[in-house]
Amino acid sequence: MLKEKRSQMRNFYVLLMSIFLLNACMHVNVSGWASKTKTLLPAGNVCTNQNGGQVSINVSGRGKVTVTAQVMLGLKRHTSGEIDMMMVHIGASATDCTYNAPLEGYNQMGFSIPKDEPSWSASVVRLIPVTVSRTFTVDSAGSKTFYLNGRRVAGIGNGYIWESSMQAVYYPEM
Secondary structure (H helix, E strand, O other): OHHHHHHHHHHHHHHHHHHHHHHHHHOOEEEEEEEOOOEEEOOOOOOEEEEEEEEEEEEOOOEEEEEEEEEEEEEEEEOOOOOEEEEEEEEOOOOOOOOOHHHOOOOEEEEEEOOOOOOEEEEEEEEEEEEEEEEEEEOOOEEEEEEEEEEEEEOOOEEEEEEEEEEEEEEEOO
């Protein structure tokens, strides 16, 4: 008798969760963007928006928006003895390169070339794929825009956001 009750409760719980998830999925909104525009990241740790690097999404009210970008970073020229480092960010503005990772997802990703790596010339481009994601809280309905930004943290080679794609997914508050 006890096993039968547990089984019934488990089935009821699965049914409730299925209804909740179906309801949540019916309200999800998705938007996307892609760019093949190469953007130079200037030296000096300056937060720079990728040319056209933004995605907008319409939201119906309070909730969360998770923005994900697949990015190809490029580095032309490396000098042995120097560290080259670039980072990309999902920002709330074209100059937002803040880093708040466990709170908002992995909103800063990048790569570095160690100083003991042999030198290579500007005719060689090393491409490095990275994925970056950030979750934002939205308080009101309307169009929300998020930005793909990058910065050169260290090095003397030319660093670029080579190409990218972004997606924004809205999850309404229940």
